[in-house]
Amino acid sequence: MQVTNPELRPSGARSSSGIRTVTVLGATGSVGTSTVDLLKRGNGQYRVEAVTAHKNAVQLAQIARDLKACFAVVADPSAYAELKDALSGSGIEAASGEAAVIEAAERPANWVMAAVSGSVGLKPTLAAAKRGVTVALANKECLVCAGGVFMRAAAAYGATVLPVDSEHNAIFQALTAGPREDVSRIVITASGGPFRTWSREAMRGAKLEQALKHPNWSMGPKITIDSATMFNKVLELVEAHHLFAVEPEKLAVLVHPQSIIHGMVEYRDGSVIAQLGSPDMRIPIAHCLAWPRRIDGPAAKLDLAKIGSLTFEAPDMERFPALALGRRVLETGGAAPTVLNAANEVAVAAFIGGRIGFGGIADLVGATLDAAERRNATAEPQDIDEALAVDHMARSLAHDLLPEIAAKSF
Numbered sequence: 001m002q003v004t005n006p007e008l009r010p011s012g013a014r015s016s017s018g019i020r021t022v023t024v025l026g027a028t029g030s031v032g033t034s035t036v037d038l039l040k041r042g043n044g045q046y047r048v049e050a051v052t053a054h055k056n057a058v059q060l061a062q063i064a065r066d067l068k069a070c071f072a073v074v075a076d077p078s079a080y081a082e083l084k085d086a087l088s089g090s091g092i093e094a095a096s097g098e099a100a101v102i103e104a105a106e107r108p109a110n111w112v113m114a115a116v117s118g119s120v121g122l123k124p125t126l127a128a129a130k131r132g133v134t135v136a137l138a139n140k141e142c143l144v145c146a147g148g149v150f151m152r153a154a155a156a157y158g159a160t161v162l163p164v165d166s167e168h169n170a171i172f173q174a175l176t177a178g179p180r181e182d183v184s185r186i187v188i189t190a191s192g193g194p195f196r197t198w199s200r201e202a203m204r205g206a207k208l209e210q211a212l213k214h215p216n217w218s219m220g221p222k223i224t225i226d227s228a229t230m231f232n233k234v235l236e237l238v239e240a241h242h243l244f245a246v247e248p249e250k251l252a253v254l255v256h257p258q259s260i261i262h263g264m265v266e267y268r269d270g271s272v273i274a275q276l277g278s279p280d281m282r283i284p285i286a287h288c289l290a291w292p293r294r295i296d297g298p299a300a301k302l303d304l305a306k307i308g309s310l311t312f313e314a315p316d317m318e319r320f321p322a323l324a325l326g327r328r329v330l331e332t333g334g335a336a337p338t339v340l341n342a343a344n345e346v347a348v349a350a351f352i353g354g355r356i357g358f359g360g361i362a363d364l365v366g367a368t369l370d371a372a373e374r375r376n377a378t379a380e381p382q383d384i385d386e387a388l389a390v391d392h393m394a395r396s397l398a399h400d401l402l403p404e405i406a407a408k409s410f
């Protein structure tokens, strides 16, 4: 079963003793540590099979010890000795390398948090899905780079895909209110980021430290800059398209600066079902961890009287050209979102490195899409390797275009 049919059903992901066996891929990151926090509060409800990181060995070893995990993996082999040392005497098995991360995903956990960042998360997440277990999906790249491939594999192997991203988790919850054929619109909310009220000219000259100041959420730098450009909403539209098998024309973005309503589903009778909550990732993660039940959550409870008012604005496609590029890739389909995602990663890294102005991010993504389309390189990937090949090709195109776009962007 997949998220495309989110009717509640008894979860197969819990043993008869009521203990859930879990693995956390990307345990040292922002989503990973929020997951670890919830697991620590679980009072013996969870048995932790494996935890992974890239190279943050000391933090990973501490997490593995705290959670009494069986297996801890760093993807970077140069961090292995440090991990082994930090785990000495614990009885926890240590390993390193990409294959070991995949092995962690394949070990017998029945709930896997996929919170590795970037396209390197594709293979381990797919490995977990192929075991037919519950995958709590935070890694956006699985759906943005290879959404068709990933969702087909999840369906074929009987995996349950639960969305961790707060907007998709909200929509998943709202979709339980009516039959899928009666859904007329799915609305993803957006805070509008730090430049919501800035002019396009002012935004073109925005500095890195200004782009990194998200008004509501505390997240890693890549996703925070994506919020400032609104490419994050584009990635989320593509995610929603694959997760919920919904046509692009039924997907909408609504700017909601308070980030209290995370997503809404409108039904044909005019009813709109929304999910509200404090902007704290432990809410959607707790929902995925307990699904189809609920657990006590540590996030601040919503005090609407204190918040006072919730406001909404239409998104501005002129000031945020990312949104127009998002519509374009949704309409083109195939590997166009893969190209957009790869070009955006190159552009954001260049912006962080001071090699391109803020306005150049969308310019570079647009130019890379043009170049990929001229090469007829946006056909639907048939497997993960094809998706990764498009990703690689688009990164190379973006790097070639970077000097020209950068020169015009300051």
Ligand SMILES: NC(=O)c1ccc[n+]([C@@H]2O[C@H](COP(=O)([O-])OP(=O)(O)OC[C@H]3O[C@@H](n4cnc5c(N)ncnc54)[C@H](OP(=O)(O)O)[C@@H]3O)[C@@H](O)[C@H]2O)c1
Binding pocket: 025, 026, 027, 028, 029, 030, 031, 032, 052, 053, 054, 055, 056, 057, 075, 101, 115, 116, 117, 118, 120, 138, 139, 140, 141, 164, 165, 166, 218, 219, 220, 223, 281
């Ligand atoms: N942060 C949010 O609130 C949020 C919300 C919705 C969706 N997401 C999505 O969730 C994913 C994770 O986001 P995040 O903000 O938690 O990222 P993050 O803080 O950067 O953490 C990334 C995790 O992945 C590991 N990692 C990085 N490169 C790796 C590699 N090459 N091989 C194996 N592991 C690697 C990191 O290990 P090290 O610590 O060793 O580097 C860390 O554990 C992203 O796809 C993001 O778009 C995040």
